[in-house]
Amino acid sequence: xxxxxxxxxxxxxKSTLVTALTGMxxxxxxxxxxxxxxxDLGFVWTTLPSGRDVAFVDVPGHERFMxxxxxxxxxxxx
Numbered sequence: 736x737x738x739x740x741x742x743x744x745x746x747x748x749k750s751t752l753v754t755a756l757t758g759m760x761x762x763x764x765x766x767x768x769x770x771x772x773x774x775d776l777g778f779v780w781t782t783l784p785s786g787r788d789v790a791f792v793d794v795p796g797h798e799r800f801m802x803x804x805x806x807x808x809x810x811x812x813x
Contacts, residue, residue: 740792745772753793757781761793 741749750773753761761777762768777793 736788736790738790738792741794745795749773750777750793753777753779753791757791761791 741753743749750761753759757779758781759779761779762773763777764774767774773793773795775795778790779793780788780790782788
């Protein structure tokens with residue numbers, strides 16, 4: 736399984752991209768949906784035409800949630 740973590744500034748379309756690629760919404764909390772921004776890590780997945788699974792970690796982009804962002808991308812190899 737491949738694991739892909741998003742990274743980028745707030746409102747640059749990380750969650751929108753992940754939703755477009757997987758058909759799954761990574762923002763789960765009502766507050767995230769109400770405010771239109773990711774607060775906590777979101778996890779979604781898809782299967783490629785080759786049969787290979789890909790998991791996405793969608794991380795917050797707002798500076799207030801930097802701790803959550805670092806928790807999501809910290810384990811990812813660069």
